[in-house]
Amino acid sequence: MADRKRSHVWLYFSCTDSSDAMCDVCGKTVKYSGNTTNLAKHLRLNHKSEYDDIMKQRSEEEVQDDSPRAAALTRSLGEMIVRDLQPMSVVEDEGFQAFVKALDPRYKLPSRKKMTETYLVNMFDECKDKVRATLQNAPSVVLTTDMWTSVSTEAYLTVTCHVIENWQTKDFVLEMAIFHGQHTADNISSELKRITDEWGLTDKVMAVVTDNGANMVAAVHKAGWRHYPCFAHTLNLVVKDSLKAVPEVVPILGKCSAIVSFFHHSTKATEKLRAVQQQMQIAEHKLIQSVQTRWNSVFYMLDRLHEQHEAVTTVLCLLGRSELCINVGELSLITQTVDALRPFEEMTREVSSEKYVSVSKVIPLVSLLQRACKHQGSSVATQLAQQCQRRFAGIETNHSLAASTFLDARFKHLGFQDKNNAEGMKNDFPLS
Structure with a gap:
């Protein structure tokens, strides 16, 4: 009988027993087995006005806020x-x-x-x-933090906390605070301590990962925590500095950016490119513009232009913009640059994973990057190798990074270029 209170169907039916109900309109007995599906179907097929009436009442009845x-x-x-x-x-x-x-x-x-x-x-x-309950149970935490500016030119400081619970990594954004005042190390350090004090984490912070900004590094040290530079950000600096150091690459990047801008600002050019791609039966991919803050966008721009070179050149000639066409020598340099940058793009994606701890990969990845650069003879690859050597000098002597690599069963001593550094880890962890 509880259904009588819940369903409007019972306005036109009488329950005769636990399995049958009688229609009050026509007197027919309808099977009823704990739900009103058959009863509603009977009304819909035989008594349209009554069925429409209960549907109207149902639609006008609102669910109460506290239900x-x-x-x-x-x-x-x-x-x-x-x-x-x-x-x-x-x-x-x-x-x-x-x-x-x-x-x-x-x-x-x-x-x-x-x-x-x-x-x-x-x-x-x-x-x-x-989140607070999870962090209270964590014996130690690692923070990542960054300063950034919104489109309305407001400065923000974002702090993310990383813990391991039941062998699973968990990440929590503790705060995204508007940052007032100058971005000095003292001010940043004070704000970081305020946030960790609020969450009861100040004494649990084992390390903090930031970009390579001097003020961020100093702020972490002032707070009394161990600092680690963001590996992906360091790769960004390596690539950007390398590209700037190769004189012949700089104008090529400018020209490629101009080509992409032309197609992005011309509906006619975009439509023509699509038509040419269809005629050539190649992928109908759009061109990609590079972004100042992301080095890999330069790679994506060059790689896409290399892929679409024939179609792009055809369209530029048809539209009378042959001065933007990439010649054979420039295409060769683009090919060399893309080949040199590809390992760096793969490494950036590898260390940007959110599901797995990546600190043990740093030393092996640097080793692989340096080997990849040495196997290529282009000027870009040479600069990349030099920048890697400068930015990552002494990385194998960093005890925390070396220990993480050595204790990772996938790498152990294989990730080290210097055998002496691997032997040092064996002495520290003789049973590993």
Whole structure:
């Protein structure tokens, strides 16, 4: 009889026993086995007006805010906003409201104000409590932090905490704080300590990873923590410095960037390129523009232009922009540069993984990069080898990095170029 209270179907049926119900409209007995599916079907097929009536009543009846169903839907809505970085105004969008109504006409979307000030705040507090509990149980943590500037020129300091729980790495963004004042080591150090004090982690910090900025390095040391430079950022510096050091490469990069800009700003050129690609039966890939802050975008730009060289040249000639065409000598230099940079792009992707600890890979990867550079005779490869030697000099004597590599069963002593450094690790860990 509980279904009588929940379903409008019972307005037109009477329960005769535990398995049958009688239609009050036509008197027919309909099988009833704990749900109202058959009853609703009977009304839909035989009594359309009565069926339409109960559907109308159902659509007009809203789910109460404190019901378990409404709470579950609202939580899912909050998780969607957070995970997909949706704006709070999504609950006011007509299309979204219509979509939600189609899914469940009884559910009333919370207002933007209530979503912002109540539901998301509660979810944040709940999440923060869970993170705090995890960090309290962690014997030690590692931090990564960076300073960055928003499009509105506001400075931010982001701090991420990394722990290992049940042999699984877990990462938590502790805070993304607006940074006021000058970016001095003292100010940065003070802000880092404020954040770790708030989370009760100051004495648990084993190491901090930052970029190679002098103020960030000094800030970590002032806080009394061990500092490690970001390997991916160091690779970025190696590549950028190497490209600048090869005189013939600089104008090529400028020319390639100009070609990409031309196609990006010309609808006619873009359409023509697509047509030529189809005629040549090659991949219809768009050109890629390089970005100052990401060295690998230079690689992607050159690699794509190399791939699309014939199609791009054809379009430029057809449109009277032959001065932008890449000649044979320039194409050869682009080929050499792409070949030299490819190992660095692969290494950058390798160490950017979020699921696995990468510190033990640093020494073996540097060794592989130096070998790869030596096997190529181009001027770019030579510069890359020199920059690697300068940036990573003495890396095998860094005890923490060397110990991490040696204790990794995949590498042990094989990752070392200098056998003496490997022997030193064997003496430190004789049973490994």
